[in-house]
Amino acid sequence: MSVQQDVRPSLQTEGLSKAFGGVQAVNxxxxxFHDGKVNALIGPNGSGKSTFFNIVTGMIAPDSGRVSFRGRDITRRAPHRICAAGIGRSFQLCRTFPRMTVLENLLVAVRPTGWGQLVGSxxxxxxxxxxxxLLRRVGIDHLEDSLAQDISYGQQKLLELAGVLMGDPDTILLDEPAGGVNPALIGRIGTLVQELNAEGRTFIIVEHNMDMVMSLSDHIVVFDRGAPIAEGTPSEVQQDPRVLEAYLGV
Structure with missing residues (x-):
């Protein structure tokens, strides 16, 4: 439709595959994924979503296929180079420095060359x-002197998002941002995604919370057995028989 004519690609993959032993994780x-939009990548457990994220961000190498970002080939680039190109990501399980303060966690994100530089003059x-x-923006500025291990899991998710934003990426990949988070903080994360998207950042979100996915997303890709089986708007995806079969077996 006319809206789709204005859609520009952001992140694209072609024939991307990865196997672990006899298990074909991505096939x-x-x-x-659409530039300037909130994209979602959904699918049953074990459908290859996190492996896909890990390939795209350089954490693991694909067996075959190509990854491009804004028309540039980034296949097999090192994670720090992919980050420098404009892609930031969070992880399914929070990756923070538990014995550093909340503020120190963000400073390490931009000064990774050692503790001496972190605390030096x-x-x-x-x-x-x-x-x-950024701590103020995500709503945890009052915790800047707390150790990361002493704040709640939902607050750690917000801290991780703030750490991603320290790199000023234009495309942000979030891996299960609502996982293990209470409803109030889920709402806060959703509001932040909407605000940041309105400012021009592209999102690709892996998430099992369908209420969150359907309320935030402009474009949804559905994975099953390591490959996309459907894509479209939330309403289109909800009515797709292939999606119903993958999720519900109907």
Missing amino acids: GASVT SMNRAQVARARE
């Missing part, structure tokens, strides 16, 4: 100010 996946004041502003 010839050719997918296009050469600390860049602009980075500290940016970190504090």
